[in-house]
Amino acid sequence: MIQAPRGTQDILPEDQPVWRHIETEITTHCRRYCYQRVETPVFEDTNLFVRTVGEATDIVQKEMYTFKDRGGSEITLRPEGTAPVCRAYIEHGMQNRPQPVKLYYFATIYRYERPQAGRYREHHQFGAEAIGDVDPALDAEVIHMAWTIFKSLGLKNLTLQLNSIGCRNCRPAYLQTLVKYYEGLTADLCDDCKARASRNPLRLLDCKNRTCQSAADGSPKSVDNLCPECRDHFEALKKYLAALEIPFNINHRLVRGLDYYTKTVFEVQPEDEGGQSTLGGGGRYDNLIEELGGPATPAVGFATGIERIVVNMKKQGLLPPASQGVDVFMAPIGEPAKLAALKIAADLRRQGFTAMIASGGKSLKAQMRQANGFAARHVAIMGDEELKNSSVVLKNMGTGEQKNVAIAALAEAIKQNPAAGT
Numbered sequence: 001m002i003q004a005p006r007g008t009q010d011i012l013p014e015d016q017p018v019w020r021h022i023e024t025e026i027t028t029h030c031r032r033y034c035y036q037r038v039e040t041p042v043f044e045d046t047n048l049f050v051r052t053v054g055e056a057t058d059i060v061q062k063e064m065y066t067f068k069d070r071g072g073s074e075i076t077l078r079p080e081g082t083a084p085v086c087r088a089y090i091e092h093g094m095q096n097r098p099q100p101v102k103l104y105y106f107a108t109i110y111r112y113e114r115p116q117a118g119r120y121r122e123h124h125q126f127g128a129e130a131i132g133d134v135d136p137a138l139d140a141e142v143i144h145m146a147w148t149i150f151k152s153l154g155l156k157n158l159t160l161q162l163n164s165i166g167c168r169n170c171r172p173a174y175l176q177t178l179v180k181y182y183e184g185l186t187a188d189l190c191d192d193c194k195a196r197a198s199r200n201p202l203r204l205l206d207c208k209n210r211t212c213q214s215a216a217d218g219s220p221k222s223v224d225n226l227c228p229e230c231r232d233h234f235e236a237l238k239k240y241l242a243a244l245e246i247p248f249n250i251n252h253r254l255v256r257g258l259d260y261y262t263k264t265v266f267e268v269q270p271e272d273e274g275g276q277s278t279l280g281g282g283g284r285y286d287n288l289i290e291e292l293g294g295p296a297t298p299a300v301g302f303a304t305g306i307e308r309i310v311v312n313m314k315k316q317g318l319l320p321p322a323s324q325g326v327d328v329f330m331a332p333i334g335e336p337a338k339l340a341a342l343k344i345a346a347d348l349r350r351q352g353f354t355a356m357i358a359s360g361g362k363s364l365k366a367q368m369r370q371a372n373g374f375a376a377r378h379v380a381i382m383g384d385e386e387l388k389n390s391s392v393v394l395k396n397m398g399t400g401e402q403k404n405v406a407i408a409a410l411a412e413a414i415k416q417n418p419a420a421g422t
């Protein structure tokens with residue numbers, strides 16, 4: 001038996017209502033915050049991610065789905081959404097549009113990770129990017145949009161973790177301070193962190209290993225090592241978040257897993273869970289577009305995993321109503337009745353009802369069984385007699401009540417017992 005590849009999952013019909021509900025809420029908020037939808041390819045030139053995400057990151061080192069295509073091009077399945085949007089911004093000359101350019105996307109993301117609860121090899125992200133403005137008010141607005149979306153879905157007990165990791169002016173000196181601090185501690189670190197100490201020291205701070213965590217707790221903080229510009233930016237951001245009444249924790253161990261971040265980084269987490277369950281996160285990336293060969297363009301963005309939102313909504317009992325069932329199931333007996341039933345069903349659908357027709361030349365009993373299987377609210381039975389009188393026998397499957405209804409009055413009769421959610 002061929003099964004779905006490890007770390008992927010099917011989103012079955014019963015889960016569609018919650019997925020659609022999340023998408024609708026997100027789209028509504030994107031419109032209110034003036035973001036426009038963009039779509040980029042599922043695969044890109046491998047260099048796009050190596051250059052932006054960072055050679056020393058877990059994503060580039062271990063997680064990318066990379067292959068040569070039949071023409072010999074180096075291709076990678078999208079392991080994150082920001083770099084492709086920035087590539088599109090440059091490629092389509094969006095710097096000539098009014099700035100900031102605010103874009104959002106829904107995208108499948110591919111990472112060769114060890115699958116576990118809430119961690120997949122293919123997952124779905126919603127992301128938003130505000131490109132072309134350095135104002136910390138824009139960081140606050142992105143955070144506010146993320147926060148508002150989660151709240152509008154009914155999610156409770158969330159925390160906002162916030163940090164500033166500086167810019168290319170102040171970070172090198174901070175990294176030196178950090179490396180120095182870790183010099184005497186390397187013996188106690190996990191193997192990954194031993195390698196990180198020279199290759200990617202910032203990531204020493206967010207290791208999940210307990211001994212690494214206690215070393216990180218006492219480490220020098222990036223917020224104490226910011227240049228005046230980054231410090232002012234961070235102070236202003238905190239002021240704006242306070243004005244928007246968004247509570248936040250300054251978390252000096254929050255650094256995020258991608259190299260392109262500058263200044264602001266943030267994550268939204270369920271209160272009672274660890275980092276594995278992060279709902280979403282983002283930050284500022286003021287050099288990314290320039291590093292891709294575009295004009296120097298500051299930007300800030302955010303992404304969230306839809307699967308994580310679904311898990312948290314289920315945990316908190318926040319499910320939307322199930323999808324609408326079958327309003328009327330047509331049960332024709334004989335070919336002439338079937339022909340009429342096809343037309344009646346088409347007409348009812350035009351009026352907004354959900355309608356099904358019994359399949360095959362089944363007996364009435366078998367048709368009733370089929371109607372029950374689809375939880376139809378009504379069955380419209382039609383034999384030669386009814387056909388002659390332009391009527392149907394309408395059975396209300398909730399009450400069992402049965403009556404003759406003229407075809408012309410059928411829609412009105414069905415309305416008396418409408419489907420949930422209509």
Ligand code: AMP
Pocket residue numbers: 080111113118119120121122123124125257278279280281282303304305306307308
């Ligand atoms: P990242 O691009 O790593 O910042 O991830 C953004 C968001 O996507 C995270 O906060 C999670 O909600 C979600 N996410 C990241 N990786 C996975 C994964 N492997 N499986 C499911 N969701 C994920």
